Amino acid sequence: MDRTHTRFRNDDRAVSITVTHVITLGITAVLISGLMLGAGSLLESETERSAEGSLKTIGERLSGELSDADRLATEDDDKVTLRTSHPQRVASSTYTVELYDECDEPDAWMIREYEDENENEIKDSCLKLSADNEDVTVFVPVSANVAEDSEARGGSIEIVSTGDEGVSIQNV
Known part of the structure; x- marks a missing residue:
């Protein structure tokens, strides 16, 4: 009995098949994890790009x-109210719209004061x-008196314009 036990201890014929399967499963798991991480970051960047385009x-x-x-609303006593309908969500996210009389945000560098054809200074709304x-x-220039x-x-969104005072926005 002692002799048989020694004979099997030195027998390593089936070890290479087992090791091959373990290594193959390990490599497959690493590759699948890498693909999942890559797909997640791609989806996130596409969502941001979609939100930016929609905004x-x-x-x-x-x-x-x-x-x-x-x-x-051209006269001093004119009051115009427009009710507009826009999507409530962009890329599965709610959003906020802010109207600025003077756009002094650092990220809004492309919006500057200008003069119209009559050389009237227009604010950078x-x-x-x-x-x-x-x-x-996202910043969008507005060519209206805010x-x-x-x-x-x-x-x-409700847009209210009161003649010379200008326009403002509010929720309906």
């Missing part, structure tokens, strides 16, 4: 609507759109 589109539409309301769950902020800084959540 730019909403901001440009809202900027045009602010200009329209400002043009419609802007919209700041920020997604709540994403690290995305009454005061105001803020609204995404969705239905």
Whole structure:
């Protein structure tokens, strides 16, 4: 009996198959983990890009609507109220719209004061759109007389223009 036990101790014929399977499973697990991590970061960057594109589109539409309301209220006693409908969410995140009379945010370097065709100085008014769950902020210039800084959540937004005082935004 002693002799048989010694004979099996020196037998290593099946060891190479077992070691091969263990190494193959280990390499497969590492590769799958790497793919999952890569796919997660790709999805996150695509979500941010989608949110940024959506916020730019909403901001440009809202900027045009602010200009329209400002043009419609031409007299001192005119009051124009526009109710606009925009998406409530962008990239599965709610967002905030802020209207600034003077856009002095450091990230809004592209928005500057300018003069119109009659050499009237136009303030550097802007919209700041920020997604709540994403690290995305977009600035859009506004070519309207802004009454005061105001803020609204995404969705239905009311634009109020009071003639010479200018425009403001609020939630409906």
